[in-house]
Amino acid sequence: MASYILKRLLLMLPTLLGVLLVTFIVTQFVPGGPVEQYLAEARANNAGGAGEGGGSFSYRGGQGVDPKRIEQIKKLYGFDKPAHERFFQMLGQYARFDLGKSFFQNRDVGELIRDKLPVSISLGLWTFFISYLIAVPLGVAKAVRAGSRFDLVTTLIVLIGYAIPGFVLGVALLVIFGGQLGWFPLRGLTSGNWEELSWGARIVDYLWHITLPVTAMVVGSFAVTTMLTKNSFLEEIRKQYVLTARAKGLDESRVLWKHVFRNALMPIIAGFPAAFLGAFFTGSLLIETLFSLDGLGLLSYESVIRRDYPVVLGTLYLFTVLGLLTKLLSDLMYVWVDPRVKFD
Incomplete structure (x- = not known):
């Protein structure tokens, strides 16, 4: 087991390096980089200030921008160095767990991530626990009543819910329950006066905002x-040991929960780490945008739009490391659930 874990940890290094390298190369060819965006904003600001007799940016109409000013901006963002030098410099920072500093927000990427985590944690934890609290008992009930009307109706309902995109459902919930009926707020994770409320009122206010x-x-x-x-x-129920337990006269509930339950939950329990992590970092971008929740999904999206490369690459580095470790943990969960599993 120790040699297997060591081998997997060593294989993570080239995987992580490959992900960062491919992403870094792609960012070099995407038009409208941070330098161009800065110049565009400066031109706009200069044009706005010109009518008021102001503006210190050296934009000279048809002659364009002062080349010295462009070089200063490139040096500010580190683009005065060759691409390979910038890449290895980035790897050195990541080896020290330094995710860099945002171009446009002038803050450390680690601080930005920490500030956005509460929103993503709220969405992720509630989504994860509620999903499993509904899915596992429902799946067991469907297996016991396989082929019945209950099984068919619940399958239809589950598949309809799966087919509806979360963003579309969110719009419908906002329009009906937030707009027309006014039962729930339209935006934010808490009310503006949340700090002034008592603890009980804060909990109610938080749950009120997070429901939709x-x-x-x-x-x-x-x-x-x-x-x-x-x-x-269903696969476990049809096995020989279940028939033997029933033939011995064991109660059906005892057969189901003592003999079938542990073996049937193996793939589900082993998938807990990946599902838990995925609840935080996947599928929340559109929901955060729709409900004006300032979380990690919205941060990543805005960073890509503004070409804020330190934030893009820093969050990608963090998510990739967590994803690789979670995959390893998921594989080790199989051994914990079923000691018969060997990695030899």
Whole structure:
């Protein structure tokens, strides 16, 4: 086991390096980089100030921008160095767990991520726990009643929920329950006077705000887990040891929960780490945008639009490391659930 873990950790290094290298190369060929964006904003500011008799930016009409000024801007963003030198400099920073500083927000990327984490954690935790609390019991009930009307109706409902994009469902929830009925707020994670409320009122206010975005994320997220649970239980129920337990006269509930439950939940439990991490970092961009929630998804999107490369590459580095470690943890969970699994 120790040699397997060491081998997997060593394989993470070239994988991480490859992901960063490909992303870095792509960013070099994307038009409208940070230098161009800075110049465009400066031109706009200069044009706005010109009518008021102001503006210190050296833009000279048809002659363009002063070349010395362009060189200063490139040096400011580090683009005065060759690409390979910038890449290795970035790797050196990441080796020291330094994610760099944002071009446009003038803050450390690590600080930005920490500031956005509460929103993503709120969405992720609620989505993860509610999905599994619904999916696992529902999957067990469907397996026990396989082929019945309950099974067919719930399958239809689950698949419809899975087919509706979370963003579309979010729009519908906002229009109906937020706009027309006015039952829930339209934006934000808390009210403006949240700091002035008592602890009980804060909890109610928080749950009031989080209901619609979590509902939009949950409805489409538990379909896979539900069907996986059902199929796993059906596969175990049809095995010989279950028939033997029934033949011995054991109660059906005892057979289901003591003998079938542990074996059937193997693929589900082993997928916990990946599902837990995925709830934080995937599928929340559109929901955060729709409900005006300032989380990691919105941060990544705005960084790509503004070509804020330190934020783009820093968040990618962090997510990739967490993803690789989570994949390793998921594989090790198989051994914890079933000691018969060997990695030899």
